[in-house]
Amino acid sequence: MTRLAMPKADEGVLARRGEIAEALRAIVGTEWVVDHPDGLRPFESDGLTAYRQTPLVVALPENTAEVQAILRYCSGSGIRVVPRGSGTSLSGGSLPLADAVLLVMSRFNRILEIDFENRAVTVQPGVTNLNITNAVADRGFYYAPDPSSQIACSIGGNVAENSGGVHCLKYGITTNNILGLEMVLVDGEVIRLGGKHLDAEGYDLLALMTGSEGLLGVVTEVTVRILQAPETARAVLLGFPSSEDGGQCVAEIIAAGIIPGGMEMMDRPAIHAAEDYVRAGYPRDVEALLIVELDGPKGEVDFLLDRVEQIGRANRASYVRVSQSETERQLFWAGRKAAFPAVGRISPDYYCMDGTIPRKALPAVLHRMRELSGQYGLLVANVFHAGDGNLHPLICYDANKPGELEAAEAFGADILRLCVEVGGVLTGEHGVGVEKRDLMPAMFSETDLMQQQRVKCAFDPDQLLNPGKVFPVLHRCAELGRMHVHRGQMPFPDLPRF
Numbered sequence: 001m002t003r004l005a006m007p008k009a010d011e012g013v014l015a016r017r018g019e020i021a022e023a024l025r026a027i028v029g030t031e032w033v034v035d036h037p038d039g040l041r042p043f044e045s046d047g048l049t050a051y052r053q054t055p056l057v058v059a060l061p062e063n064t065a066e067v068q069a070i071l072r073y074c075s076g077s078g079i080r081v082v083p084r085g086s087g088t089s090l091s092g093g094s095l096p097l098a099d100a101v102l103l104v105m106s107r108f109n110r111i112l113e114i115d116f117e118n119r120a121v122t123v124q125p126g127v128t129n130l131n132i133t134n135a136v137a138d139r140g141f142y143y144a145p146d147p148s149s150q151i152a153c154s155i156g157g158n159v160a161e162n163s164g165g166v167h168c169l170k171y172g173i174t175t176n177n178i179l180g181l182e183m184v185l186v187d188g189e190v191i192r193l194g195g196k197h198l199d200a201e202g203y204d205l206l207a208l209m210t211g212s213e214g215l216l217g218v219v220t221e222v223t224v225r226i227l228q229a230p231e232t233a234r235a236v237l238l239g240f241p242s243s244e245d246g247g248q249c250v251a252e253i254i255a256a257g258i259i260p261g262g263m264e265m266m267d268r269p270a271i272h273a274a275e276d277y278v279r280a281g282y283p284r285d286v287e288a289l290l291i292v293e294l295d296g297p298k299g300e301v302d303f304l305l306d307r308v309e310q311i312g313r314a315n316r317a318s319y320v321r322v323s324q325s326e327t328e329r330q331l332f333w334a335g336r337k338a339a340f341p342a343v344g345r346i347s348p349d350y351y352c353m354d355g356t357i358p359r360k361a362l363p364a365v366l367h368r369m370r371e372l373s374g375q376y377g378l379l380v381a382n383v384f385h386a387g388d389g390n391l392h393p394l395i396c397y398d399a400n401k402p403g404e405l406e407a408a409e410a411f412g413a414d415i416l417r418l419c420v421e422v423g424g425v426l427t428g429e430h431g432v433g434v435e436k437r438d439l440m441p442a443m444f445s446e447t448d449l450m451q452q453q454r455v456k457c458a459f460d461p462d463q464l465l466n467p468g469k470v471f472p473v474l475h476r477c478a479e480l481g482r483m484h485v486h487r488g489q490m491p492f493p494d495l496p497r498f
């Protein structure tokens with residue numbers, strides 16, 4: 001059972017569990033509804049394993065018509081619904097609710113159309129991120145956003161979280177690579193947004209839906225843009241005696257007008273954990289390691305590699321190693337991509353934070369994080385998308401030691417507040433979910449949050465889709481419509497705060 005404050009479970013719905021499971025079986029077939037306690041256990045949490053909740057019942061639809069029928073039934077009966085892709089969210093986005101149907105989209109696993117001419121691929125939302133690239137790689141194409149979880153996470157989840165990855169600095173995050181969506185709204189209506197073309201008329205609803213964390217509708221089809229793989233890609237490892245030097249090097253590479261295909265940084269604890277796990281050949285005697293990848297025509301890559309090397313040396317790089325083969329380049333990345341599980345080997349539990357800061361604040365933020373680490377008595381390993389200032393501090397703790405989870409949560413909250421203080425934002429690419437929900441007021445005023453909830457109300461007036469996520473206060477939509485905040489005094493002070 002989660003310790004988080006979540007919307008109060010509806011006793012009436014809990015009492016109707018058997019009847020609800022039967023209704024769902026009539027829609028998707030007997031074997032695609034799970035309501036036995038043993039069967040429900042694997043769905044209790046997502047990638048944010050600190051929080052758990054057994055769902056009311058799990059339904060696994062296979063097509064859009066079944067999703068429509070489920071949502072029509074649930075909205076007509078006042079039953080909450082939590083959409084789920086592969087369950088790798090690190091912000092608790094797909095954490096179940098005790099009185100909600102968990103709508104698992106993993107059977108939507110077909111690639112519907114590959115259109116090389118228009119450089120577009122249409123897939124069902126349960127297809128994994130990596131399988132889109134796998135489907136087009138033989139013709140020299142790929143799908144650019146590459147979360148480290150790409151072997152498992154679904155493209156529907158990527159859309160809902162607006163996910164990023166190491167190559168997003170140059171090629172953009174999910175929102176820059178999605179062309180079209182089919183979605184089912186809470187009342188069962190199907191809408192189609194965008195298509196294979198690059199722009200659509202009217203409001204940019206595609207952008208609104210990307211990053212909507214399962215609160216506005218259920219994605220049932222996704223059309224993505226694919227890119228031609230670059231002629232060459234090579235990576236260089238740069239090791240520094242301090243993270244300040246590494247941070248300065250990042251700033252100077254960007255200032256020189258170079259946009260690397262990827263630019264990632266790791267601090268000493270992360271380097272050691274990754275090296276012990278993957279043997280990527282990382283130096284152990286540096287405080288910060290940069291992986292910089294250049295891609296494009298061979299001549300350009302060779303020229304830019306030289307420039308990056310010079311900038312590195314000018315910033316006291318004590319270790320420089322350029323990949324000499326595709327295998328070596330892949331090995332450089334293998335360490336970085338396995339950094340989360342690598343930290344999982346050295347600590348019983350870890351809490352992965354996700355905040356974004358202006359690049360120039362990096363040294364100061366890392367310094368403060370080290371101080372906080374000493375204060376809380378918890379190790380922190382840092383892995384981050386250095387080019388775009390997206391930090392992923394991994395706070396190590398042991399959930400079996402009383403008080404350590406609470407200390408990790410407080411440490412994490414301090415880090416995220418620090419990101420906002422230095423001019424950054426609470427989220428990078430993992431979404432708000434339940435993890436950052438209660439910190440939203442550190443970033444947004446009450447008026448901002450109410451405006452955002454009005455958008456939610458326009459799509460889901462009864463707040464049945466993934467409630468308890470993203471918003472720290474669940475306003476009733478009818479009240480939001482006539483809400484007036486006078487001198488900062490909130491009307492309806494009795495509204496539940498989570």
Ligand SMILES: Cc1cc2nc3c(=O)[nH]c(=O)nc-3n(C[C@H](O)[C@H](O)[C@H](O)COP(=O)(O)OP(=O)(O)OC[C@H]3O[C@@H](n4cnc5c(N)ncnc54)[C@H](O)[C@@H]3O)c2cc1C
Nearest residue numbers: 085086087088089093147148154156157160163164214219
């Ligand atoms: C080891 C590891 C590494 C990671 N690395 C990265 C990284 O580099 N970059 C990054 O951005 N993220 C990363 N993540 C986080 C996670 O993989 C992404 O957020 C991913 O997009 C989640 O996809 P999923 O299919 O697992 O979605 P889920 O976890 O199942 O759901 C995530 C959210 O999407 C909603 N959702 C899912 N499917 C649908 C749908 N069809 N329609 C509507 N809403 C839906 C859910 O309600 C929930 O709010 C990492 C996670 C792990 C465990």
